[in-house]
Amino acid sequence: MIAFLSINAQWVLFSTMILGMASGMIGTLAYWKRQSLMSDALSHAALPGVVIAFAILGVKNLSLMIGGAVISALLGALLIQWIRSSSRVKEDTAMGMILSVFFGLGIMLLTIVNRTAGGNQSGLDAFIFGQAASMIRTDLYMMLFLAFLVILVVFIGFKEWKLYLFDPEFAKGLGLSTRWMDNLYLGVLVLVIVIGIQAVGVILMSALLIIPAVSARYWTHSFKWMIMLSAFFGGASGMFGTLISTLGKGWPTGPFIVVSSSALFIISLLFGAQKGLLIKAVQFQMQKKELTQSWSANAVLKEGE
Amino acid sequence: MGYTAWILLTASLVGLSCGLIGVFLILRKMAMMADAISHTVLLGIVMAFLVTRELSGGHMLIGAIMAGLLTALLVQWFHSLGVQQDASIGVVFTTLFAVGVILISTKVGNAHLDVKHALMGEITFVPWNLVSLPWIGEIPEATFILSLVLAIVLLSILIFYKEWKITSFDPALAASLGIPVVLMHYLFMSLVSITTVAAFDAVGAIMVVAMLITPAAAAYMWTDRLSVMLLLSGTFGVFSAFVGYYVAVWLDTSISASMAFATGLVFMISFLCSPKHGLLAKYIRPFMVPSE
Amino acid sequence: MDVLKVDNLTASYRKNKVLADVSFRVQPGSLTGIVGPNGAGKSTLLKVMLDLHPRLSGTVSFFGSTLKKMKRRVGYVPQRGSVDWDFPTNALDVVMMGFYGKIGWLKWPTRIHREKAMDALSKMGMAEYADRQISQLSGGQQQRVFLARALVQEADLYFMDEPLAGVDAATERSIMTILKELKLMGKTVMVVHHDLQTVEDYFDHVLLLNRTVIGYGKTEEVFTKENVARAYGGALRWMRGETS
Numbered sequence: 001m002i003a004f005l006s007i008n009a010q011w012v013l014f015s016t017m018i019l020g021m022a023s024g025m026i027g028t029l030a031y032w033k034r035q036s037l038m039s040d041a042l043s044h045a046a047l048p049g050v051v052i053a054f055a056i057l058g059v060k061n062l063s064l065m066i067g068g069a070v071i072s073a074l075l076g077a078l079l080i081q082w083i084r085s086s087s088r089v090k091e092d093t094a095m096g097m098i099l100s101v102f103f104g105l106g107i108m109l110l111t112i113v114n115r116t117a118g119g120n121q122s123g124l125d126a127f128i129f130g131q132a133a134s135m136i137r138t139d140l141y142m143m144l145f146l147a148f149l150v151i152l153v154v155f156i157g158f159k160e161w162k163l164y165l166f167d168p169e170f171a172k173g174l175g176l177s178t179r180w181m182d183n184l185y186l187g188v189l190v191l192v193i194v195i196g197i198q199a200v201g202v203i204l205m206s207a208l209l210i211i212p213a214v215s216a217r218y219w220t221h222s223f224k225w226m227i228m229l230s231a232f233f234g235g236a237s238g239m240f241g242t243l244i245s246t247l248g249k250g251w252p253t254g255p256f257i258v259v260s261s262s263a264l265f266i267i268s269l270l271f272g273a274q275k276g277l278l279i280k281a282v283q284f285q286m287q288k289k290e291l292t293q294s295w296s297a298n299a300v301l302k303e304g305e
Numbered sequence: 306m307g308y309t310a311w312i313l314l315t316a317s318l319v320g321l322s323c324g325l326i327g328v329f330l331i332l333r334k335m336a337m338m339a340d341a342i343s344h345t346v347l348l349g350i351v352m353a354f355l356v357t358r359e360l361s362g363g364h365m366l367i368g369a370i371m372a373g374l375l376t377a378l379l380v381q382w383f384h385s386l387g388v389q390q391d392a393s394i395g396v397v398f399t400t401l402f403a404v405g406v407i408l409i410s411t412k413v414g415n416a417h418l419d420v421k422h423a424l425m426g427e428i429t430f431v432p433w434n435l436v437s438l439p440w441i442g443e444i445p446e447a448t449f450i451l452s453l454v455l456a457i458v459l460l461s462i463l464i465f466y467k468e469w470k471i472t473s474f475d476p477a478l479a480a481s482l483g484i485p486v487v488l489m490h491y492l493f494m495s496l497v498s499i500t501t502v503a504a505f506d507a508v509g510a511i512m513v514v515a516m517l518i519t520p521a522a523a524a525y526m527w528t529d530r531l532s533v534m535l536l537l538s539g540t541f542g543v544f545s546a547f548v549g550y551y552v553a554v555w556l557d558t559s560i561s562a563s564m565a566f567a568t569g570l571v572f573m574i575s576f577l578c579s580p581k582h583g584l585l586a587k588y589i590r591p592f593m594v595p596s597e
Numbered sequence: 598m599d600v601l602k603v604d605n606l607t608a609s610y611r612k613n614k615v616l617a618d619v620s621f622r623v624q625p626g627s628l629t630g631i632v633g634p635n636g637a638g639k640s641t642l643l644k645v646m647l648d649l650h651p652r653l654s655g656t657v658s659f660f661g662s663t664l665k666k667m668k669r670r671v672g673y674v675p676q677r678g679s680v681d682w683d684f685p686t687n688a689l690d691v692v693m694m695g696f697y698g699k700i701g702w703l704k705w706p707t708r709i710h711r712e713k714a715m716d717a718l719s720k721m722g723m724a725e726y727a728d729r730q731i732s733q734l735s736g737g738q739q740q741r742v743f744l745a746r747a748l749v750q751e752a753d754l755y756f757m758d759e760p761l762a763g764v765d766a767a768t769e770r771s772i773m774t775i776l777k778e779l780k781l782m783g784k785t786v787m788v789v790h791h792d793l794q795t796v797e798d799y800f801d802h803v804l805l806l807n808r809t810v811i812g813y814g815k816t817e818e819v820f821t822k823e824n825v826a827r828a829y830g831g832a833l834r835w836m837r838g839e840t841s
Contacts, residue, residue, distance in 0.1 A: 036392040037337050044511070086584055087576060088683040088732075089331075092391070093522050096336035097572060100515035104565025107511075111558040203344060207399030214392045252410055258403035265396060269386065277386070287609065287653065332684060464703060471694050474684045481647055481673035482698030482750075529685045529730040 009246060015140050015147075016238035016257060019196055020208060022147040024234025025154045026192050027213035028227045029185060032165040036213075038077070040206040041095040043193050045076030047106025047202075055113045063142065069194040076102050077186055146195050150188050154227065157184075162223050200254035208234060211261040218272025233268075237261035311445055313550060316564060318451035319504040319516055320542025322458045326500050327521030328531070328538045329493060332473045337391060338380065338494070339517045341398035343501050343510040345376045348405035355408070366450070366502050373498025376401065377491060447506045454503040461496055462535070469493060470531060508561040515565035516542055523568070523575040526582045541571050598661055600625045600754055600785045601646075606655030608638075608645045614808070615641050619655070621804060621813040623787070625753075628780045630790040630800035630816075634829050637807045639789045640676065643756045647673055659754065669699065672752030674743050676759055682732040688742045689727040692717055695746040710749075717745035722771055737768030744772055755779065755786045762791055773799055796820055 030036055049072025053065045076098045083094040154161065163171040164181040172178055196205040216229035241257025270277050330339055346369040353368025376397055383393040436446040462469070471479045472489045480486050497517075504513045524537035548571075549564030556563070580586050601623040608616040615638040623629065631639050644650035646657045648664055659667040692714040693706050700706060718724045721741040731739060740760055747755060761769050776786055776799075787804070790796065796803060796816065803820045805811035811828040812819040 031389070031392060034389060034391070036389065036395045037340075040337075040340065040395065083576065086587075087526065087582060089522050089525060089576075090334055090336075090683075092334050092336040093331045093518055096340055096514055096518040097522060097569065099340060100511055100565055101519060101569030101572075103511050104515055104562040104569070107562035108553075108556070108558045108566055111562065112556060115557065203399060203402055206395055207403065210392055210395035210399065214388055214396055217388075248411060250410070252406065255403035255406040255410070258399055259407065262396070262400040262403070265400075269383075283612070287614065332681070334681075467697050467700065467705070468702075470686075471697050473681075474686060474691075474694070475675070475680050477649065477675040477679050478673065478694070478746075479697070480649055481671070481675075482695075483668045484698060525685070529687065531685045534685050 009242075011140050012253070013239060013242045015143050016199055016242045016253065017235045018144055018147040018151075018238075019192075019199055020212070020234035020236070020238030020257070020261075021231040022150040022192050022234070023196060023205075023208035024212035024216070024230035024232070025151060025227050026189055027209040027211075027234070028216065028223075028230045029154070029161060029165065030189065030209060031213040031217070032223075033185070036210045037092070037095060037206070038080075039189065039193055039209040040203070041080065041099040042073040042076055042190060043197060043202040043205050044099040044106075045102040046070075046073040046190075046194055046197065047103050048072050048109055049075075051106055051109040051113060055109065066142075066194050066198075069197070070190050072102065073190045073193060074186070077190070143195050143198065146191055150192055151231075153184070153188055158224070158227075165223075200257055204254040204258045207258040207261060208237070211258070211265050212237060215261070215265040215268040215272075218268040218276050233261065233264050237264060309550075311448060312560070313547060315445065315448045315451060315507050316546035316550060316560075317543045318448065318455050319507050319513075320520065320544070320546040320564075321539045322451065322455045322500050322542075323504055323513065323516035324520040324524075324538040324540070324542030325458050325462060325535055326497055327517040327519075327542075328524065328535050329469055329473060330497065330517055331521045331525065333493070335497075336518045337394050338377070339497060339501070340514050341380070341394045342373045342376050342494075342498055343505070343513050344398050345372045345401040345405070346498070346502055346505065346510065348372050348401045348408075349375075349502075351405050351408045366499075369502035369505070370495065370498045372401070373501065374491070374495060377494035377498075381490075447503075450503045451507065454499055458496060458500060461492070465489065465492065508564060512561045512565040515568045516545070519568035519572045520545060523572040526572075526575040526579040528581065541568070541575075545571050598625075599623060599658075600627075600660060601787075602656075602658045602661075603646065604656045606642070606645060606657065607653040608641060608650060608655075609653060610638075610641055610650075614653075616645060616652075617809050619806070619810055621810055623785060623802075625785050626780060626783050627785055627802045628776060628800050629785075629787045629802040629804055630796050631787060631804045631806060632790050632793060632796060632828070633806035633811075637828075639806055640758055642806065643673070643758055643787075643789060647671070647756065670753040672747045672750040672755045674747045674755070674757040674760055677736070677740055677743065677762070682739075684731070687728045687730055688718060688723055688734065688738075688745075689714055691731060691742050692745045692749055695749040698750070713749050714745070717748040718742070720748065720775065721745045735765070737764040740764050741768055741771060744775060748775070753784055755784065757786065757788045759789050759791055761788075793825070 027036075027039075030039060046069035049068035049070070050065050051068075052072075053068025057064055080091070080094040080098050083089050083097070084091045160171075160176060160181065163174070163176060164178060164185075168178045171181075192209070193205055196208060200208065212233035213226070213230045215233050216226045219229055220226055237257050237260040240260040241255075242253050244260070245251045245253045245256045268276065272279065327339075330336060349369035349372025350365045351368075352372070353364045356368075357364045379397045379401075380390075380393045383396060384390055388396070435443045436449055437443050468479075468484055468489050471482075471484060472486050476486050501510075501513050501517070504516065508516065520541035521534070521538040523541050524534045527537055528534050545567040546564050549567035550560055552567065553560040553563035575583065577584050578586075599622045603622070604620050606616055606619040607614065615636070619638075619642065631642065633639055641650060645652045646664075657664065659671060664671065689711075693710060695717075696706055696710050696714075700710070715724060715727065718727055721744055723738060723741050723745060726734060726738060726742075731742070734742065744760065747757070760772055764772070776788070779786055780801075788800070790799070797820060800816055802814065803816045804813045805819060805824055805828045807828045807830070812824045
């Protein structure tokens with residue numbers, strides 16, 4: 001691969017690229033479900049689970065911590081759902097509550113754990129900012145496996161996802177179980193979030209789930225292309241971000257990945273073929289031109305009368 | 306005043322200010338904007354430091370307010386360009402936050418900012434950071450700033466009550482009545498930024514979100530009147546601060562996090578037990594003999 | 598003097614030009630129904646006239662002057678759908694909001710405002726629901742509250758967006774009674790309406806709109822088979838009194 005990077009760095013590069021692709025794809029689903037910020041809420045909600053898993057074992061075991069994170073995030077998702085459907089509290093409020101309250105609980109537990117078991121403080125830093133650079137080989141394998149799983153799920157069920165997102169009522173009529181799709185979507189979302197947190201941290205994980213998908217929107221109206229483009233943007237961001245972060249000593253990967261994806265977003269916003277600003281400006285000028293032309297045509301007609 | 310008393314006072318000020326603002330926040334469905342702003346203020350603080358080379362509270366406050374306004378502006382702008390509301394929020398705040406983190410960790414200008422502190426805050430340090438005032442003597446800086454903020458919040462709500470009420474309820478009508486909807490929006494966002502920043506120092510970014518949203522949501526479960534909702538929300542905020550503090554002392558854990566969690570408990574209880582809109586009441590109601 | 602003068606109004610919504618060169622003049626005291634197929638630009642017309650939506654070209658004058666100057670004399674009843682029904686407010690409170698434009702900064706509603714609001718509610722048959730939280734009201738009741746809110750604005754020119762959509766028969770009668778009263782008081786009312794069947798009964802003027810003005814004028818002159826067919830693109834073949 002790239003000569004000047006160490007083997008480990010190459011693995012990190014590869015993993016962040018795959019992670020970016022998986023996030024881009026799931027992010028497209030989230031975008032159409034109008035739940036872009038759910039990832040932020042669920043990322044934060046995962047903290048108590050991670051801490052509890054760590055506390056029970058007393059040792060940093062990745063798969064168990066992922067398990068704890070998944071349970072915690074799913075619990076958060078269920079609560080959000082419950083609150084929203086059985087009271088007048090709106091979804092954004094419910095998300096904000098779960099986000100902050102669960103995270104608060106997580107910090108409470110973490111503080112207790114740190115004081116008693118002498119656990120390492122860096123656990124929290126890793127959670128917030130990710131630690132792509134310091135992951136060990138087996139961690140990376142696990143991440144890759146899960147990411148591939150996610151990509152597969154989206155790929156195989158493509159038609160079903162499309163239907164489920166655009167017209168769930170019709171889908172039900174065709175016999176597609178939206179309940180099942182809801183759960184599958186949630187499961188995959190949580191999985192991606194939890195894996196991604198390891199690499200880029202809580203806050204920045206949301207970025208990967210939102211920004212590539214939104215960028216893709218500016219280039220196409222087709223669901224299929226949006227997923228592909230989104231995956232491409234996500235992967236590209238992962239790659240560029242990681243590369244840039246190797247330029248400096250001790251630079252964290254996460255933020256650079258995010259900034260790379262934002263750069264792609266700005267480019268898409270300006271130049272996107274379908275909805276980019278440039279195109280829109282051109283269209284507006286054309287509409288105005290049509291208007292003045294028809295006026296002058298009318299004027300000509302009138303004069304002729 | 307004793308150490309504990311200062312902490313409780315400061316936390317109560319946070320609970321009150323956030324509780325009051327929070328009511329309009331959730332009614333305007335801007336809960337996640339609060340989340341966004343609480344993260345982007347980091348960038349504001351870093352920028353303020355880079356520009357002024359000082360770690361003073363005042364400068365950071367201004368930097369953070371500007372960051373908050375910038376966030377609101379960018380979100381609005383992207384939304385007007387056709388990006389979905391929550392996607393706009395997501396793009397803006399993650400990017401600005403990432404920029405902030407990059408600035409700090411690449412040690413641009415040697416910013417000795419403790420990111421964890423900015424995010425988590427630690428109210429335990431508040432009583433040690435004193436400022437000298439005429440007449441009052443020495444009080445913690447955070448407490449002073451929060452008192453000012455509370456005064457501003459109360460005043461603003463008093464002045465703009467009608468306008469914020471109608472722009473939250475029916476913006477289309479408000480616009481047709483000649484009420485400056487956009488101005489009201491940005492004024493409100495400024496207020497959210499100021500409150501977030503001031504509360505930040507005491508309880509950290511994430512907990513501010515809890516204080517902004519949860520007591521208001523809890524109040525929403527008890528009443529159908531806006532004025533009562535404001536009162537209740539402030540009360541719940543203060544209550545959570547107290548409960549959180551004592552639980553933290555009991556368990557020997559982070560006070561800020563404890564307060565955040567306490568707001569959640571208050572909400573849960575309200576969600577389940579409120580006679581008007583609580584869940585249990587909904588189940589029991591069919592079985593109750595109608596009194597009319 | 599024309600109460601409302603619209604010239605060459607053009608506007609787009611998303612990518613489509615939804616209003617093209619719309620022009621008409623409205624006399625005081627008329628009760629106009631704005632009809633046209635879906636997507637014809639009826640709602641957009643209202644919003645563009647009221648500066649709630651951008652226009653590509655054209656001018657609108659109210660009472661011979663600009664909207665800004667005449668805002669006090671114009672009342673708007675938006676479509677019912679855009680409101681948060683869980684908002685902590687009751688029927689009386691909603692009606693009082695109609696005063697907010699006139700009360701101005703820093704002042705609070707007074708007892709007089711309250712009385713006027715209660716009067717308006719009574720007029721709409723909603724007095725006993727004054728303290729009911731709005732999500733507890735039926736669709737028809739909600740619409741009546743919105744009408745009451747419009748009444749307290751004491752405007753001279755009213756725009757209403759589908760006030761009769763989805764309401765029960767009693768509410769429809771009640772609303773039309775009020776509209777006719779407004780007309781008798783010399784007010785001008787323009788209503789986006791969805792039901793072709795009732796146009797002739799309800800409105801003395803009609804604006805047939807399908808992106809451009811197909812026709813505007815007295816109902817008996819403008820609301821003809823041919824015009825309606827033109828407005829609806831020939832898709833409509835059946836009108837009252839016709840078979841096949």
